[in-house]
Amino acid sequence: MVCCTLPMVFLLPSWVQAGTKQVSSGAYTPPAYEALPLGAVKPMGWLRNQLRIMRNGSSGHLDEVYAKVKNDNGWLGGQGDGWEETPYWLDGALPLAYLLDDKPLQEKVLKYVNWTLEHQRPSGYFGPVTKAEREKNATIDPAHATEGEDWWPKMVMLKVLQQYYSATADQRVIRFMTNYFRYQLNALEVAPIGKWTEWAASRGPDNVLMAQWLYGITHDASLLQLAERIEQQSFPWTTWMGNRDWVISTATYDDKYLWMRRHGVNVGMGLKAPAVTYQRTGNKQLLKDQYTGWQDLMTIHGLPMGIFSADEDLNGNEPIQGVELCAIVEAMYSLENIIAITGDVRYMDALEKMTFNALPTQTTDDYNNKQYFQVANQVQISRGIFSFSLPFDRQMNNVLGARSGYTCCLANMHQGWTKFASQLWYAAPDNGLAALSYAPSQVTAKVGKDSTAVTITETTQYPFGDQISFSIALKKETAFPLQLRIPSWCDEAEVLINGKTLRKDKGGQLISISRSWKNKDQLVLRLPMRITTTVWGKNSRAVERGPLVYALKLHERWEKGHEEHEGDYFSVYPEEPWNYGLLHKDIKDPAAGMKVSVQKPVDDHFIWNLAHAPIEITVQAKQIPAWQAIEGVAYQPAVDREGIYKGRVDEKVKEITLVPYGCTKVRIVAFPVVP
Structure with missing residues (x-):
């Protein structure tokens, strides 16, 4: 794998060092591609402008303009928002701060990160001060886990902390998450994942993903045990995605019963479950189940812009149906993790289609207003009930507003562009790099057997233009493989090095170019586009x-x-x-x-x-x-x-x-x- 640009040494707490059983791999399957440290990929061109717009708009200033996050915030020790919306915002604002190397924004988001890290309870529990702690001076430990509060918002904050660690290698995160997962493993026997809300039970894969990420660093076997326990207590997305009964039922029933399993945002999060379970178990049947579930979902509920209907429930494939903005950014996050785990080019194509079509239309130019639901064939944006599965009394689901519809999307929309930008490039096997999605960017990493620093500048008008140019900057000639994705829609791609055709390749595959690269080498990928x-x-x-x-x-x-x-x-x-x-x-x-x-x-x-x-x-x-x-x-x-x-x-x-x-x-x- 590519050597990261940040130190990855970690210190385990004494209880782990003293005797917890360690395992090296077992059935656990490392991801096909490793994410680079946050900040290793720098957006450029139009993508950087998109992130700047977000920084200048609500992504960089939500805590100043949105009262629920602004006032007496629970994630800063107050009695205000202590549930999902503050972590949602941070889940996009934190990577934005590091992608743009924006020091004031970094200082802003780190207030929440530091408060969270510094106020972990001795037992490992974390989060805002609970009602029981405030009113009864309760102690929250595994035996008294019911004095805690919902597991769900903590799952989002774990994603925030993971990204913070990726950007800084702050060892506090490893100790913090190790202690929390030790607490959670025992506490789930007293307070199961769905103890407080079905939201937590429906979104368990996000919790599993974080436990398995930490396992990839510490190799603490109890983390895999925890991951299995969470999966057992959560919605069985892994089974549903593979057996087809679930997706058929989502097209049959639209009443109040079992609606959480049809809820589009839940589906967007649950989408990655087979791949996540495959990572832990090595069961290759799950890769087939993953694709069966994705294909069935898009066949029955798919819309032309690359996303399934979700207004709020799955609602069929007619072009008059809508999709919630949260469902788009969560489905993108799931696809990004499926891609890293499986290396399957089909999900890379799906991610780009969703990102370049469904995502940008649903916000205003200044990134201060959003639609709760967009519609495929959208002949007007206005108040009304439309053909949504969840029309609101105030009929505000379709308009462009900061607080229109539910405000979860106002808080959650920020992760879409930021995570896409940070994961354009991955570390690849054999000390190489992989460009799996395309947009103007620059990546810096260490490659080859001697861990030589390389900077690759990607210049392109993609997805509008069909040519992508890569400029290589090295201090010495270095051999390493560079992987490129040839999208399935491309009949035949052409690769040129220093102006000469190297190869031509059919679409729907990843190609690897292994050579000794020299400073100022120029690689061009041409992807002819036809209507x-x-x-x-x-x-x-x-x-x-x-x-x-x-x-x-x-x-x-x-x-x-x-x-x-x-x-x-x-x-x-x-x-x-x-x-x-x-x-x-x-x-x-x-x-x-x-x-x-x-x-x-x-x-x-x-x-x-x-x-x-x-x-x-x-x-x-x-x-x-x-x-x-x-x-x-x-x-x-x-x-x-x-x-x-x-x-x-x-x-x-x-x-x-x-x-x-x-x-x-x-x-x-x-x-x-x-x-």
Whole structure:
């Protein structure tokens, strides 16, 4: 593995050194790829600008503008928020601080980290002061675990601490987590994982993941015992993902019973369970179960932008369905861990599609407002009940606001871009590096048998452009393998070194280039992108090119409103017709009937909006007069088995423009097909 740029020596507490049984590997399977220390990957170009926007917006200032986090915070010793929202925010704000090397933001988030580390109870329990401690001066230890409080928010804070350790190698984290997991192993007999809430029982894989991460460092066998116990007490996602009964039931029932197993955010977190269990057990059947579950989920509930419906429950694959922002960022986190554990390129493709399409559309340009639910075919953003599985009385689920819908997404949305940016590169076997997702960035690590420092600068307009350039900086010639992902959508990639073609490779695989690299070597990866069409719910069709999905370009009218309980918000309406169907001949041969044009370069000031959309696709279409919104919902027209609409269609053919889905707010992405 690549030698990390930070020291990884750790000190175990005396109780571990004194006699806890150690194991070296057993059935435990190390991850296929090791994450690099936080800060080893530096975002550049448009991605760095995205993170700066977040830093200047709510990601960097939530504690100043959001009363629940701001006032008397429980994670700083107060009596305010002591549950999930503060750890949610830190789960994105902390990596943001280190990705941007932003000292003021680091100081801000470290107040919470240090308070947490410094106020661990002697037993190992941690978190805000509990009601029992405050009112009864209770002591929380394994025998009195019921005097503690919910396991769930601690799972999120463990993720925060893991990232802090990755950035700093602060040995306090190892001692802290070792003591906490010792406490938890015994306390679960008194206070099972679902003692306080079903949220903890449904989200156990996040707890398991952290215990197994620590095992990878300390090799303390009790951590695997703890991981197994948590899994036994949690929702059986590993079983559900493989046996198909679960995903069938999610498409059958939509009542109040067993809704937690259909809840989209829970599903996003549970998604990684088979891979996490495989890591602990080495059972390769679980890798098959992992893919079965993912494929079934996306077949029954998948939407064109690469995410499953989750508004709030899983809600089928019709393009009128929505998805909660929390579900997107949690599914991304699950995919990132599945990728590291399995090294399976299919999840890398899935992660990029989700990131570059579903994620950017759901927040405003300044990253201060978000949609609780976005809709695939979203012909207006407004108050209403739409076709969501959980419509709220105040009808604020769809609007763009800081506090619209539940505020969990306001706190949780920050982890999406930050974790994606930090995991563009991984340490690879044989002292190499792997570029598994692509975006402008720079990575510094140690490679080769002599642990030579290398810096690789990745320059690209990807995902809009098809060329990725890598510049190698070394003090001496060094042999190491460099792995590159060839996406499944790419028919044939070309690799050039110093201007000369080295190889050509088919899509859907990882390639390894092992050579002695010299300072100033230049590697170029070309990933030709062609236009394709894909089939979605109600036999609708989406236009795709490379990792991006394209949606109808509609000029937008924004209106500001105010709701007494949820504050200011924005509605967005189209200023032109949207009810178009694509011509059948162009669906059959999109390369002949659809034209790609580059509108503007993707520079360091790029923002995901219409004004900055760098690529457009023009295509012929006809309007469908009867296709009209009903209470803001563009119910899909009925089509025949070939997907062709049989109702009246305007005879006049019009040229329409498509832009990347992530640049839109109102749009059609899943089109009917007309003769």
